[in-house]
Amino acid sequence: MKQRIHLVIMTVILLVSLAYSIVEIYFYEDTPLNFTCRSKVYVLDESEYSSCARKSSADFFLSINENGTGYMVVSGSSICIGEKDITTLTDIINFNYTKEADFYSFTLGKRKLGVSRISQLLKDDVIKLKISRVNSNDYIITTPISPIMMCTTDKD
Amino acid sequence: MIYVINEHLKYDPLSATLYSPEHHPDALTLSRVNNSIFLIFVNKNNELISRSYLLKEIWENQGIDSSNNNLNNHISILRKSLAQCGCDEIIKTIPKKGLMFSANTVRILNRKGEKKTVQDNVRHIGQEPLTPALRQNKFLRSPFAKLTLFTVTVLTILLTPFFYEKIKLFYLRKEILRIEQCRFYVTDHDTKLLSKEDIRSRIDVFMKNKSIDCSRLKANVYFSFMESIDAMGKDKTSQVISYCLYNSSAKCINYKEYHLK
Numbered sequence: 001m002k003q004r005i006h007l008v009i010m011t012v013i014l015l016v017s018l019a020y021s022i023v024e025i026y027f028y029e030d031t032p033l034n035f036t037c038r039s040k041v042y043v044l045d046e047s048e049y050s051s052c053a054r055k056s057s058a059d060f061f062l063s064i065n066e067n068g069t070g071y072m073v074v075s076g077s078s079i080c081i082g083e084k085d086i087t088t089l090t091d092i093i094n095f096n097y098t099k100e101a102d103f104y105s106f107t108l109g110k111r112k113l114g115v116s117r118i119s120q121l122l123k124d125d126v127i128k129l130k131i132s133r134v135n136s137n138d139y140i141i142t143t144p145i146s147p148i149m150m151c152t153t154d155k156d
Numbered sequence: 157m158i159y160v161i162n163e164h165l166k167y168d169p170l171s172a173t174l175y176s177p178e179h180h181p182d183a184l185t186l187s188r189v190n191n192s193i194f195l196i197f198v199n200k201n202n203e204l205i206s207r208s209y210l211l212k213e214i215w216e217n218q219g220i221d222s223s224n225n226n227l228n229n230h231i232s233i234l235r236k237s238l239a240q241c242g243c244d245e246i247i248k249t250i251p252k253k254g255l256m257f258s259a260n261t262v263r264i265l266n267r268k269g270e271k272k273t274v275q276d277n278v279r280h281i282g283q284e285p286l287t288p289a290l291r292q293n294k295f296l297r298s299p300f301a302k303l304t305l306f307t308v309t310v311l312t313i314l315l316t317p318f319f320y321e322k323i324k325l326f327y328l329r330k331e332i333l334r335i336e337q338c339r340f341y342v343t344d345h346d347t348k349l350l351s352k353e354d355i356r357s358r359i360d361v362f363m364k365n366k367s368i369d370c371s372r373l374k375a376n377v378y379f380s381f382m383e384s385i386d387a388m389g390k391d392k393t394s395q396v397i398s399y400c401l402y403n404s405s406a407k408c409i410n411y412k413e414y415h416l417k
Contacts, residue, residue, distance in 0.1 A: 010306055017313045024317035028324075038407040047392050047414035059407075134329060138400045138408060140343055140378065147344055147380045150398035150408035 034066040035131075037139055037151035041076075041119070052080035058118045062151065064104075069096055078117040087114045093122065103128045103144065121148060159198050160263040165241045169195050176241035184241065189214060190234045197247065197257035206254040231255065329378070332356075335363070338370035340377045347381050355379060362397050366411060374402035391417035 038061050045054040058076025075090040094109040106127045116123035121143070130142045137152050159167040165176045172191035175183040186194060192214050196205065207224055215222035231247065238246055248256045329341040330348055332355055340359060342348050347355070359379060362368070368377075378398040386392055393415050400408035 013310055014306075014313070017310050021313050021316045025320050028317065028320065039410055040407050041410040041412060043412045043414075045412075045414040047394070047416050132328060134325065134341075134343075134378075135376070135403075137403065137405060138376065140328075140398075142344070146346075146382050146394065147378070147396055147398075149396065149410040149412075150378055150400050152400060152405060152407045154405050 034064060035139075035153055036061065036063040037153045038062075039149050039151035041149055043119075045120075052083075054117065055079055055081055056118045060119075060149070060151065064097065068098065069094070070106075071095065074115055074118060074122070076118045078114070087117050089114055089118070091115050100128070103130045157267065158265040160261075160265060161198065161246075161259045162243065162261060163263075165238075165243055166265075167194065167198060174237060174241050176243075179242035180240050184237050186234070186237060187230075189230050190237070193230060194234060197255075198259075198262060200257065201262050202256065202258050204250060204254050204256050210255070332379070333359070335359075336370035337372070337374045338368070338377050339375075340379055342379055344380050347379060350381060355381075358395065359397075362395075362411070368399060376400050376402055393417065 038059070041056075041058050041060060043054065043056045043058075045056075048054070056076060056078035058074055058078075061073040062070070063072070064070040071092055071094045073090070073092050077086050077088040079086045089112055091112040093111050093115070095106045096109075097104045097106045099105075106129060108122065108125055108127065111122060121127055128144055129148075130144075132140050132142070134140050134150075139151050139153065140147055141149050141151060157169075159169075161167060164178055165174060167174055169191060171183075172186045172188070173183040174186065193210060196210065196213060207227060210227060211222055211224075214227075235247055238244070243259075246257060246259055248258060250256055329343045331339055331341050332352060333340045340355075342350075342355070358381065359377075363370075378396075378400070380396040382394045384392050384394075393413075395413045396410060398408050398410045
């Protein structure tokens with residue numbers, strides 16, 4: 001009888017741990033549906049043919065809601081090297097998104113003039129981004145062409 | 157049936173094994189000939205057996221020639237096996253007469269489904285079901301071993317999601333070098349194609365220019381590099397280096413550079 005009780009307890013523990021593992025793996029998210037992340041980006045762009053070799057510094061905050069909407073806050077400044085005029089702005093850009101396989105397709109809302117000087121990516125109305133978790137706090141954001149930045153979520 | 161000799165040595169003629177957990181952790185397997193000899197001995201406990209009888213029973217009845225030397229070799233091996241099971245001197249040599257197996261007790265245990273048999277010179281005592289697999293390994297029979305096996309199984313199951321994440325990470329990023337407390341990774345396939353020396357030299361330049369200090373804090377640094385030729389035929393390079401403090405909510409700092417060669 002005692003042995004039977006032990007056997008039942010062991011079976012229950014085994015089943016519980018098995019269920020836990022299955023749930024953990026099933027709900028493991030590469031690309032989260034609901035999250036926020038922040039990053040700092042410094043850009044030095046000397047690849048344009050125009051006279052402006054651009055330098056910028058900006059903070060990004062990205063918030064994605066499960067309901068297909070979200071927003072990003074961009075705050076920073078940009079300058080053409082050798083010039084005195086500095087562009088400083090803070091903008092909140094609302095967007096809608098759909099999920100297309102591994103990528104999000106973001107349709108950006110209204111943006112302030114000059115925000116594309118801080119981030120070239122923001123000059124397009126539709127952008128495709130993939131967000132992948134690399135460890136508990138950090139995510140890598142890539143376009144279909146190349147990685148663009150790493151960002152950090154707040155700790156759970 | 158299974159024989160229990162001197163209340164501690166279990167002998168199974170079917171699997172030709174001797175098992176005495178008090179003396180030897182594993183079951184000892186006898187050769188075919190030794191198994192036949194030992195079965196004769198066990199069935200003739202405390203009886204004098206002549207060498208000629210053994211030679212006839214083991215070999216001659218099967219049309220095989222043999223010799224006393226051969227028999228002596230087998231008896232010697234059998235004695236060694238029995239000694240390992242705590243039965244020294246159980247086979248005695250009676251000079252000029254033969255051999256005698258002299259055990260204090262020999263019990264017969266019937267397997268499940270086996271009919272009880274009573275044999276001459278053998279005291280039949282009772283039934284005790286035995287599982288051969290368990291009999292062969294003392295360690296596996298102990299409660300400690302069972303508990304250990306169970307704990308290991310549960311831990312393995314519980315750690316599976318952790319390993320799953322590690323494997324996914326392994327495919328997502330590739331560590332290329334470590335400098336003090338910083339670990340440098342590449343994530344995209346184009347950068348993975350660059351040589352380690354090339355990546356190293358670019359990282360060295362970056363570390364120097366940006367005064368990155370890897371001695372104080374643990375950090376993961378992600379490196380990406382792309383080269384392309386535009387429509388004018390000019391080489392363009394783009395480089396992204398992201399510095400993320402390890403296990404911290406402090407935001408990652410990204411350094412992006414685009415150049416015309």
